[in-house]
Amino acid sequence: MLEADGVTLTYGATTALRDVSLTLAPGSRTALMGQSGSGKSSLLHCLAGVLVPDHGRILLDGQDVTGLSDRERSRLRLERLGVVFQFGDLVPELTLAENVMLPLQLLGAGRAAARGRALELLGELGVADVADSRTGAVSGGQAQRAAVARALVHEPRVVLADEPTGSLDTVNAEAVLDAMVALSGRIGATLLVVTHDNLVASHFDDLVLMRDGAIDSSRTATVR
């Protein structure tokens, strides 16, 4: 369970989040929508422990993560979260496989075991043939599938994605989203995807809309 409890975040004079409360049930799949500047990415970064709110708490399985040190939050992200950004943010000096291996190796897995698991996952995502290519040598769609694999390879409790298909065409976007939904479903992870795209949102069961740094409760729906 991942929760934001009365979260407020400011950037200088600008209030990005105003007293936002949100609960993501275990295994839920939610699209977080809103116009540019509505606060959706700020909320995702707070939930990911990348940003620390000025007020309020972020609770992961009941544990308040806002009081943790940077190092402790990094460790928590590594162990229990998977994050996908719009442009993948893969390490360009590494191959796709090496990028996917990273979380496992940081958690103590041996190189051979990590590579085996990475290749398995890249195969499921249809990019095994470019596993040993560097990110600069593959297409945007292939790199983004590797980013999804990297976010899921260590079977996190929660997967957070910020416009994960924003740089992809419709067909590649569908493939990436299908994979993300299927793989996170298989490991029972909670999935939250930030998007401004209704077609992307239609892949998810729940919909949360943000406006002016707050959740628009009149337009927040759960449809199953």
Added chain:
Amino acid sequence: MSTSTTLLALLEPGPAYGYTLKQNYDRWFARRRPLAFGQVYSTLARLTRDGLADQVEVESGHGPDRRLYRITAQGVGVVDEWVFAPEPPEASAAGTLHARVTVALLSGRDPADVLARQREAHLTRMRALQAQRRGSTGPELLAVTYELAHLDADLRWIEESGARLGAVREQLVAAREGDDDARG
């Protein structure tokens, strides 16, 4: 679009003659094809027969009688139901949505609510289509993605319209005040 319900909605602000109703209908709803007078009067006769409108007075003169119509409480209920009931979400289903949002704006109902209900109906249908797409191949896949793309386009219009409601409402108020001034 339901011409009869839209005409009925135009009676909500107050009683009107058929001629005025036709003018208002053409102004707000019939951008390409003005309503024929014959259709206005036959629709009013039907609405009266069904108890949704009634005649307040009949003015006799040298020409044909002029009949002043008003909406009944039952008629208001019919407009209410029509405005807020989402269209069945299917490709190019947003045809009457424009009319329902306009009626909501003209009648003081909440147009954002109309849009939100339609949005939810569209997203529900899109979720079902995404599930169908995952198991589809060949022509079925093309049909499913065709519908998805059209519903997505409708939703973009719904989003844009939501952002424009304030400005459009102000323009309608200004237009109405102009009408009142012209009537003296």
